[in-house]
Amino acid sequence: MPSLDLTMSSIDLTRTICDIDSVSDREGPLADLIEESVSAVPHLRVTRHGDTIVARTELGREQRVVIAGHIDTVPINGNVPTRFETIDGVEYLWGRGTVDMKAGVAVQLKLAAELAEPVADITWIWYDHEEVSEAKNGLNRLSQTSPELLAGDFAILGEPTRSQIEGGCNGNLRAEIRTRGLRAHSARSWVGDNAIHKAAPILDRLAAYEARSVEVDGLVYREGLNAVGITGGIAGNVIPDECMVHVNYRFAPSRSAEEAVAHIHEVFDGFEIEIVDLAAGARPGLDAPIAQHFVAAVGGTPMPKYGWTDVARFSRLGIPAINYGPGDPVKAHADDERVPVEQITDCERGLRAWLTGADS
């Protein structure tokens, strides 16, 4: 496999790395290429951790920013190799990974090689296994084995945001709310105790629930509490003895994971509750001066990120973090995944302006 030429345009670089298969568990060859190419850059100190590559400047700057992107993709579905296509006058690069998130990685790689004298020290991280389980996630692994490598004053994750700033993320909780009853033949239903009927107040509370909108560091996060599943029943002639409502709570980053759990216990008071998934959100941290410089350099109006992303891992370490990358998140994982090429150059321009101090 040829080496990566980090001086080519970020659009060509995106295309090159998209055409290298790096579906989760197969990141090795792309990680090799990245390691090889950034190791050749004199101002970067490079270390490898599995298939995660970390490249740092060590210029003794007062502040350090962490800029990260994952190099794996979801499975290819006939959408590689990439191609350019124009729709309604907009030029796109089409194919797996163009949105989620190799265009972001390409911009980062190009700037990592180019910026020998950034205004802040930079820790670049390209990591594996973002699209699969928490346990395999390269950034998660790094935060446990070498948390010092994630240290910084501000972090940027290159997840697709249409090259607009999306700050922090909502927290995410899933719970199973259960009712119990007593089985009986439905011809003699009065002998039993219908667990599905007992779930009526659970659905009533969900239907009546008014989700909050909460301002955090200047961004307004909209919450949501929803049933995402319901199951109950044994057979057409049996009174059911159990019903389970699967609930998903998305909560603003001003609320801790513990507070979210307490809220669920309050809403579903009197019912059996099992928390099956819990991840705190992340504050956008856009009130810090370094973040203000970033906002000024990139332009546009920062928005909240609703979905949970790896920025929460930085938040957990006390580092404000935002999402910023090319591509519409709606096209992530889609068979017609495609990124407007203009967003790639926009992202490159925004990051460069900030990191070279061109905004000040």
Place this chain on the structure above:
Amino acid sequence: MPSLDLTMSSIDLTRTICDIDSVSDREGPLADLIEESVSAVPHLRVTRHGDTIVARTELGREQRVVIAGHIDTVPINGNVPTRFETIDGVEYLWGRGTVDMKAGVAVQLKLAAELAEPVADITWIWYDHEEVSEAKNGLNRLSQTSPELLAGDFAILGEPTRSQIEGGCNGNLRAEIRTRGLRAHSARSWVGDNAIHKAAPILDRLAAYEARSVEVDGLVYREGLNAVGITGGIAGNVIPDECMVHVNYRFAPSRSAEEAVAHIHEVFDGFEIEIVDLAAGARPGLDAPIAQHFVAAVGGTPMPKYGWTDVARFSRLGIPAINYGPGDPVKAHADDERVPVEQITDCERGLRAWLTGADS
């Protein structure tokens, strides 16, 4: 295979026919034996319809009663051959079919051979495929191909009732009640429309529903309206666009199938309703003089039958019908299926008293 000796005791006859495998679809050998044995009885005219045997007296009596029992069983599960066992001083015959319903068939076979001069003409029917689908049911088939063979003034089905009279049966309806919404990512739930939340009023109405108790021909039928299943949900991060509540309505035999459907539409007004199963109940008809004689001969207090049984087929033909046979219905299909032998002789005594006019 040896012939059946219809002069042996009804208990021994029960044991003999239980030890002959006649799981649904394998009724042939037992049907052969029954046909052979009743054909040898001078006062019976015997016809065969598949594996259903019909034996009639033709004495020119003013009234005709139909007495029927199915000869198939659910699958054997290590509970054949039969054996006698005594529990807490009660003697049982243990094994597949002893309750459902070869003890009843044995009593019928014995009396068919014995009673040359009953007070009413009798049509004895031993039929196949009761334990499987409606389409295969021998009595259903006969009602369509030779309805004249089911004609009569009163009918008795030998289903297990602990040798007490259980009149008629409730009707049975199942319906799927649906709500529809709009899918969305649960991180942006306000974009969607949650179909599970919309099902709250369905469960509210079910929980608040007060089932009727309805007197029909002197018996009180208790109704029931229950959710027997509920499903909804696509994934833990998706707002669901559909929810289905599976409802079972057991209705008194005074209500027609059409009236039952109308009631369901009334209760779930405003929701999408699909009727997936519908069978009218059967009136007990215990107010007719012939039935009163039967009650007097058998003794005890007639009770309503809650579950749906083949008596409804007679009801559909305008013939009052009751259930009367040895064994506790709770033990039907059970691995420890067993009949108290005293109930076999009780049933024999009750039927004989009535059919010989010993009660008058």
